[in-house]
Amino acid sequence: MILKRVREVEIMSRISNALNMYFLLQVRSLMKVNEIANELEVSPRMIKEYKKDLEMAGIYIGSKLGRYGGYYLENKRYLDGLSFTKDELSALKMAKEAIKSGKYHYSSKFEILVSKILNYEKYLDDNVSYYNKLVKESDETIEKEKRVWIDINLAINRSNKIKMEYKSIKEYGLEVKERVVHPYGIFDYKGATYFYGYCENAEDVRFFKLSRIQQYHVLKEKFEIKYSFELDEIMEKSFGIFNDEIIDLKLKIFYPMSEIVKEKQISKNQKITEIDSKTILFEAKMNGYPEIKAWIMSMGSNVEVIKPDKLKEDILKETTKINDLYNYKNFE
Known part of the structure; x- marks a missing residue:
């Protein structure tokens, strides 16, 4: 059972790194193997393995030789080859309106992205009217959380521990305590963003609201998942x-x-x-x-x-x- 769990973690880590490599190449266009390896904190040999993984999924990585060479994405434009169904377009439009009205961290960026996709003439008809009513956090809080959200996502993908000062609301008043946490995932609940993970202080999995993190530091120290924790199963049982x-x-x-x-x-x-x-x-x-x-x-x-x-x-x-x-x- 333990070996199976370790193998699952290794597979998930490999998938995460391959996706991170893809995202890096989307943004930076051309990168040397050593540069990608440093970003992902793996060996250059693993970058070549991720290249094979991506190409098996239809994402082709080109190679440019020479001093100014490196890896690049060969097929950045996928849109022309996609055949959207009416339901898929409606889902995309609804997601755009839900995220826009829900006021998430990157709602404006997502709106621009969807607008680019839907700006093709054949996609302009049949607009979706939809609004997602939530009790939202303030603009100031959302802006403050953006950097935290990015760093915690990276820590999850790279299995880095996080050391933070966290403010808890207790019956007797506010409590600020230093915690070391192994981050497992991020979720939204009632218009607020949380991450969950194994807390070394509590010796159990805990939920942490991003807006209550006073200070934090992503450690170089790695962690392994202590035990299986299925967020969906927990949420199903809880009000x-x-x-x-x-x-x-x-x-x-x-x-x-x-x-x-x-x-x-x-x-x-x-x-x-x-x-x-x-x-x-x-x-x-x-x-x-x-x-x-x-x-x-x-x-x-x-x-x-x-x-x-x-x-x-x-x-x-x-x-x-x-x-x-x-x-x-x-x-x-």
């Missing part, structure tokens, strides 16, 4: 991004929230039973306790927690605090 203890949740939900909940898949294992025309019983096993609690509180008086008891008690405490807050202000 949000908290990978905590699974709870057995049972809620009685009243109209109009009952109709809204019936339209959604909150959890893959959810069970919804209609009590009457305006009331449902919602049951599921899931984790992500802080976000489950916030979701229930967002429904106000349209929901009653049946179990677990701890969740009932915690929500009662929160409602008491809210009540005290407003009563205090009324007496001022």
